[in-house]
Amino acid sequence: MNTIEEIHKIREEKKKELELRINTKSDTREKHILVCHGTGCTSSKSPEILENFRKTLEEKNIENVRVIKTGCFGLCAKGPVVIIRPENTFYAHVKPEDCEEIIQTHIVENKRVERLLCKDIDGKLVEKLDELEFYKKQQRIVLKNCGVINPEDIDEYIAFDGYLALEKVLKEMTPDEVIEEVTKSGLRGRGGAGFPTGKKWLFAKQAEGEQKYVVCNADEGDPGAFMDRSVLEGDPHCVIEAMMIAGYAIGANEGYIYVRAEYPIAVKRFQIAIDQAREKGILGKNIFGTDFEFDLHIRLGAGAFVCGEETALLESIEGRRGQPRLKPPFPANSGLWKCPTLINNVETYANITKIIRNGADWYASIGTEGSKGTKVFALGGNVNNIGLVEVPMGTTLREIVYDIGGGIPNKREFKAAQTGGPSGGCIPAEYLDTPIDYESLKEIGSMMGSGGLIVMDDSKCMVNLAKFYLGFTVDESCGKCNPCRIGTKRMYEILEKLTNGEGTLADIDKLEELTKTISKASVCGLGQTASNPVISTLKYFRNEYEEHAVDKKCSTNECKKLAKIEINPELCKGCGLCQKNCPVGAIEGEGPGTKRQINQEKCIKCGTCISKCPFKAIK
Amino acid sequence: MGENKCQCGNSKKDCFMKDLLKEYKPEKDNLIQILNSVQEHYGYIPKHAQEEISEYLNMPMAEIYGVITFYSRFTLEPKGKYNIAICLGTACFVKGSEKILDRAKERLKIEPGQTTEDGLFSLEETRCVGACGLAPVFTVNGEVYGMATVQILDQVIDQILKENT
Missing domain, CATH: 3.40.30.10 (Glutaredoxin)
Incomplete structure (x- = not known):
């Protein structure tokens, strides 16, 4: 256990040692090789890369170079990613066998391994991380430490002002002042609904009860969203610190974090972080010499989307089926084991330490009138730079998709962006210039959601997409209330009829009616928002629904029962490449020069032939 | 059958459950945590494990079955190789x-x-x-x-x- 003086000492010493991580002009002779260990890069062998770097350094007897495991840098599409500090050189798509060359060329000869440098969208070779277009419009508050520190080393967190906010709160502020500061910052819940965080804290503080709890919702169930995971993987201590600050503010001495079991790396790192904080005496009793005490436990989810709903989450922590409770009473008054409970999402907590350290006024100066601060998005789908981006509220969709995301690949057109996952909606091209904040997204029929942002190009069928989301909701509906359990199933069936070419215009009307009933009558947020993907696609892409219903046609060819892939005999040169690549042998015709034909009965519409045809003869 | 026996003479599968349950207090709150470990170990949740959990936590089998079938991570059948x-x-x-x-x-x-x-x-x-x-x-x-x-x-x-x- 360390005293507060010892922690100050760690901070001072480590700060000097780690200066080269943030200062490119550092005159140190040391170098740090940072290897991304986020889930994406880890699945492309970054642990092996780290090992190879260490081995090569040892073999070559090189000193003054350290190899460090870090969290996500954000640019997942270029992974595995390696950064060399202090110069901030960014190497993309590194393979384990490249390590020796990087050490020899970069470290020994002080040159650059050009073939591994990153090409920006315009084809220009970029050496430094901060010169990439991807990072230029971003502002990193939540992700400040991600990709900078080793998440498994508490000393590195302390060096970058970690646990300073907690110290300030415990020594200089009353619980009321803490809540006042959070309220003044204008921070709103990042889980999706956007409830003012300060107000939530105040309710929990005012609630009567001897035992209170602080809970962190890390059940990031929106498929295609990975913001919370990246924070837990890259900077777990900032969540611990914020939960402790919340505990102090509302009068709780125990916290729970509910994490998806599908995030093994995040769970492991968070456990390491808890253990290290306990060892240092940061979690436990008499924290920093005060009489404040706090301890923290991890609870694993087991794959149920509905557990992201706060009362379902509480049920699950208590060991039961994750079915939502009726509100009121709200968790602030009757939550975990019927005690007053404060529940916030990971990203919300990750903002707290910075608000306390830099002040509410600083935070409130970022963002728009009603939505302060930044928002982290998991940018995915048909966009060039897939990854994690953090932008000030008020940034437009166009800036995210084109400036940061680098636009749509394969010379295709933007068709829609989907925010909010299965609870959100599709935003068409005409709203690309809408500034992103809670209100404006709601106005155009979507929602902020937790931060999944999926871009779709013009090859995507919106009816099929609505069916995809409804399929998800049908699977994940907990079954407690009828509108959601039965209603989503009926909606799914209608969408299935439409995509099979068996639907009619009357079905579309019925679909529309169902969306209204289900939104109004469902018990929890899952059911109330389940219709959103249908409502928004109906609003902006009604013609596609009608095309499926009336013409029995899907112009994107995505709906397989309606699709027909054909070879244009005028363009076919008979090279046979399509035939060679067809996985089911559905292409007929023999010898070079013979025009090929597709046997529609055998064809599974996988589209391989379309991508392989050098003459663009297949559609 | 030698390799399926534990040193204590019981079959290994029994020992895993005994060791696992020792880590938890017999409180219902721990059900999901226990099931997660069982799922990870066996690749599914075998009946004998459900029976042992039921006895340990003093919970009806039906309730445990209800929780298993609610969460998609838990399965009742073994997975393929x-x-x-x-x-x-x-x-x-x-x-x-x-x-x-x-x-x-x-x-x-x-x-x-x-x-x-x-x-x-x-x-x-x-x-x-x-x-x-x-x-x-x-x-x-x-x-x-x-x-x-x-x-x-x-x-x-x-x-x-x-x-x-």
């Missing part, structure tokens, strides 16, 4: 993972959630494994295949079949 999981997260879906799933169903002649008769393959739909930068992805026993295509899936299945004949 090779568990192919196809990511149907939105990022993967938009990049065409449905086609890969269809191909897997066709090749293995099973539906998601099922295991082939010879116990070699099982097929699973998952929601986001978190490798969205590599979309579309599928995993075989946890190993990630990124930027996947129908061809890559075919190659992987062929390779497994070759190694197991």
Whole structure:
């Protein structure tokens, strides 16, 4: 256990040692090789890369170079990613066998391994991380430490002002002042609904009860969203610190974090972080010499989307089926084991330490009138730079998709962006210039959601997409209330009829009616928002629904029962490449020069032939 | 049967459950944590484990069954030697993972959630494994295949079949 003086000492010493991580002009002779260990890069062998770097350094007897495991840098599409500090050189798509060359060329000869440098969208070779277009419009508050520190080393967190906010709160502020500061910052819940965080804290503080709890919702169930995971993987201590600050503010001495079991790396790192904080005496009793005490436990989810709903989450922590409770009473008054409970999402907590350290006024100066601060998005789908981006509220969709995301690949057109996952909606091209904040997204029929942002190009069928989301909701509906359990199933069936070419215009009307009933009558947020993907696609892409219903046609060819892939005999040169690549042998015709034909009965519409045809003869 | 016996003379499967339950207080809150460990160890939740948990936590079997069937991570049947999981997260879906799933169903002649008769393959739909930068992805026993295509899936299945004949 360390005293507060010892922690100050760690901070001072480590700060000097780690200066080269943030200062490119550092005159140190040391170098740090940072290897991304986020889930994406880890699945492309970054642990092996780290090992190879260490081995090569040892073999070559090189000193003054350290190899460090870090969290996500954000640019997942270029992974595995390696950064060399202090110069901030960014190497993309590194393979384990490249390590020796990087050490020899970069470290020994002080040159650059050009073939591994990153090409920006315009084809220009970029050496430094901060010169990439991807990072230029971003502002990193939540992700400040991600990709900078080793998440498994508490000393590195302390060096970058970690646990300073907690110290300030415990020594200089009353619980009321803490809540006042959070309220003044204008921070709103990042889980999706956007409830003012300060107000939530105040309710929990005012609630009567001897035992209170602080809970962190890390059940990031929106498929295609990975913001919370990246924070837990890259900077777990900032969540611990914020939960402790919340505990102090509302009068709780125990916290729970509910994490998806599908995030093994995040769970492991968070456990390491808890253990290290306990060892240092940061979690436990008499924290920093005060009489404040706090301890923290991890609870694993087991794959149920509905557990992201706060009362379902509480049920699950208590060991039961994750079915939502009726509100009121709200968790602030009757939550975990019927005690007053404060529940916030990971990203919300990750903002707290910075608000306390830099002040509410600083935070409130970022963002728009009603939505302060930044928002982290998991940018995915048909966009060039897939990854994690953090932008000030008020940034437009166009800036995210084109400036940061680098636009749509394969010379295709933007068709829609989907925010909010299965609870959100599709935003068409005409709203690309809408500034992103809670209100404006709601106005155009979507929602902020937790931060999944999926871009779709013009090859995507919106009816099929609505069916995809409804399929998800049908699977994940907990079954407690009828509108959601039965209603989503009926909606799914209608969408299935439409995509099979068996639907009619009357079905579309019925679909529309169902969306209204289900939104109004469902018990929890899952059911109330389940219709959103249908409502928004109906609003902006009604013609596609009608095309499926009336013409029995899907112009994107995505709906397989309606699709027909054909070879244009005028363009076919008979090279046979399509035939060679067809996985089911559905292409007929023999010898070079013979025009090929597709046997529609055998064809599974996988589209391989379309991508392989050098003459663009297949559609 | 030597290797299935523990040093204490009991069969190893009993010992795992005993050791596991020792780690937890007999409180109902711990049910999901225990089930997660059991699922990880066996690859499914066998009946004998449910019985032992039921006794330890003093809970009816029906209630435990209710929790198991509620959460998609828990399964009641053993998985195949090779568990192919196809990511149907939105990022993967938009990049065409449905086609890969269809191909897997066709090749293995099973539906998601099922295991082939010879116990070699099982097929699973998952929601986001978190490798969205590599979309579309599928995993075989946890190993990630990124930027996947129908061809890559075919190659992987062929390779497994070759190694197991």
